[in-house]
Each structure stands twice: as structure tokens, then as C-alpha cells.
Amino acid sequence: MNYGQKKIIETQQEFFTTDSFANILGVAPCTVRRYIRDGLLTGIKISGVYLIFLSDALNYINKFN
Incomplete structure (x- = not known):
């Protein structure tokens, strides 16, 4: 488990x-x-705010970090 995955979980x-996701990624x-x-x-x-679901966040971390 890498740092990003651990922080998300x-x-x-x-x-x-x-x-909040930017804070996890450091961007x-x-x-x-x-x-x-x-x-x-x-x-x-939703109402002008982007939401990233946990599964999508983990998929991104697995692909790109």
C-alpha cells in the first residue's frame, strides 16, 4: 500500500x-x-462542486502514483 492509498483509507x-483530494495528492x-x-x-x-468517490480516488492513485 502506497502513501496515497493509506492516506485515503x-x-x-x-x-x-x-x-480535500488535492490535499492528499499534494497539488x-x-x-x-x-x-x-x-x-x-x-x-x-453537484451544485457547482466536484465530488470524487472513494473508488475513483483509489483507482487514480493506483494508476498514476
Whole structure:
């Protein structure tokens, strides 16, 4: 288990905002929104806020980190 996976699992959240996931990755929130826009990360937009589900966050970490 790598650092990103461990940090995600420790949060015990079912979803993340772009801010919280950016904090885990160590990047800016706009970078996470770009990942979603470019199709590298799956997220859904609800009332103007992107949400990233736990399974999608773990898939991203496994693929790219």
C-alpha cells in the first residue's frame, strides 16, 4: 500500500471534494479539476462542486502514483 492509498483509507470518507483530494495528492485544487476535465480522474459535479468517490480516488492513485 502506497502513501496515497493509506492516506485515503485513513480518512474513512466515501467521497472527496477537489480541495480535500488535492490535499492528499499534494497539488492545487485547480489541478484536480483539470484531471477531471481531461478524463484522468472521474468526478461528478453537484451544485457547482466536484465530488470524487472513494473508488475513483483509489483507482487514480493506483494508476498514476
